[in-house]
Amino acid sequence: MKIRSFDADKAILYLVATPIGNLKDMTFRAIEVLQSVDKIYAEDTRTSGVLLSYYDIHTKLESYHEYNQDLKADQVLNELNSGMKLAIISDAGLPVISDPGYKLVTLAIENGIAVSTIPGASAGISALIASGLAPMPYTFYGFLDAKHIKRIKELEDLKYLPHTIIFYEAPHRIEETLKDLLSVFGNRQIVLARELTKTFEEYARGTIEDILLELPTKGEMVLIVEGYKEENQIDNPFQKIDELISLGSKPNDAIKEVAKLINANKSELYKGYLEYKNK
Secondary structure, eight states, rough: OOOOOOTSSSEEEEEEBOSOOTTTTTOOOHHHHHHHHEEEEEEEEEHHHHHHHHHOOOOOOEEOOTTTHHHHHHHHHHHHHOOEEEEESSSBBBBTTTSOOOHHOOOOHHHTTTEEEOOOOOOOHHHHHHSSSOSSSSSEEEEEOOOOHHHHHHHHTTTTTSSEEEEEEEETTTHHHHHHHHHHHSSSSSEEESTTTSTTTTEEEEEEEHHHHHHOOOEEEEEEEOOGGGGGSSSHHHHHHHHHHHHHHHHHHHHHHHHHTTTTOHHHHHHHHHHHTOO
């Protein structure tokens, strides 16, 4: 299905980037679109109201956030089907990415309605390119689960990914997240970027242990983590299993981890390990 984005007589859903900190990081085109649409849906109308007032934008503003998105979906779709031109904005950066909007995008596409991005600031990419860690390939993950056990499971799934990984994290959870990261990933190089584009913008670079010694606790944060490096690959998987067991892992857990590391069948690795131990 092909849908042309720009037709003056047809509805369109704009996904508009907003500044991630400094209000001056708004594009001319974003201002024009927000001035011209029939309505703007915002994650937080109070936060967005400040931005719109700064740029003298008086378009009707209505809330669309995590807790009302299911209730508002039909309303927004009806407005689009009636021919309205709408915009979605989040509190900062691009909507949809770790913010509401995905459901509306899919509904619009399913109904043959144009969806178009008005590009601009992105906290994750902004932090990545200034981090000093390898910019490509990278994996954007967003927020890890707030619960410890689920967060550990997510990190275990990412442990051997050879990509630089981008996380978002809240200041009140950053310490426990870094401690979990250290326990699962080991003491990798990371970059913690906070208060991006604002007066107190700061990049903390070093190992996880380094950053934990002088951990900032204010400001929304972007965490950039170096990927798993091929030179860390093991030559002898059986010795690696013994190493993990000596560090406190249960034998089954150690075998499972090494099987994942070398992309081997766990049962076959177990049989090989038993033969290795019986020699």
